[in-house]
Amino acid sequence: MRKIIAVFCSIIFFTSCQQKNEKIETVSAKDTVKTSSNFQMYEISEMAALMEQMYAYNTQLKERIANNEQLGDYPVAFDKLHTAILTDPADRDAFFTEQAFKFITAQKAIYADTLLAKDNFNKMVNQCLECHSKKCGGPIPRIKKLLIP
Numbered sequence: 001m002r003k004i005i006a007v008f009c010s011i012i013f014f015t016s017c018q019q020k021n022e023k024i025e026t027v028s029a030k031d032t033v034k035t036s037s038n039f040q041m042y043e044i045s046e047m048a049a050l051m052e053q054m055y056a057y058n059t060q061l062k063e064r065i066a067n068n069e070q071l072g073d074y075p076v077a078f079d080k081l082h083t084a085i086l087t088d089p090a091d092r093d094a095f096f097t098e099q100a101f102k103f104i105t106a107q108k109a110i111y112a113d114t115l116l117a118k119d120n121f122n123k124m125v126n127q128c129l130e131c132h133s134k135k136c137g138g139p140i141p142r143i144k145k146l147l148i149p
């Protein structure tokens with residue numbers, strides 16, 4: 001009796017928090033089933049995906065502030081900062097939890113006062129940076145680009 005066994009090698013990359021700015025590609029399960037050997041599956045954590053979502057959302061919010069458009073509401077999905085699974089679960093310590101609360105408070109403040117939206121937006125970006133100064137240095141240059149001059 002013979003069985004073809006597909007060996008699934010899942011390689012989790014830890015590069016995103018380092019200085020490299022490589023783009024991580026995700027390969028869908030459908031693509032990988034066909035191959036029986038020598039393939040790699042790239043994964044990013046739930047938290048990394050949430051971070052990318054926060055980055056993309058705030059890039060758009062920056063535009064809306066610049067154009068005096070409606071800002072909408074605080075994205076409740078950001079509350080997942082308190083629960084999303086990290087690449088390194090040990091990163092969720094007292095510092096992280098405190099920073100997560102401060103960041104969410106800062107993000108919510110943006111919608112509370114349209115006249116101060118720009119200042120409050122930059123405060124929110126500085127909260128991203130405050131957590132990143134200790135937790136994940138790699139994306140700092142990218143995050144700084146969010147600041148409104």
Ligand code: HEC
Nearest residue numbers: 016045047048051055086087099100103128131135136139
């Ligand atoms: C409470 C701490 C904290 C806050 C606040 C925070 N980050 Fe992060 N960020 C992290 C950690 C930790 C990681 C690594 C996540 C992982 O690998 O699981 C990360 C990862 C990232 C990444 C890399 C994701 C990837 O592709 O691997 C980006 C980009 C990022 N954050 C942007 C932001 C932006 C923009 C903000 C603010 C809008 C922000 N972060 C706020 C802690 C934080």
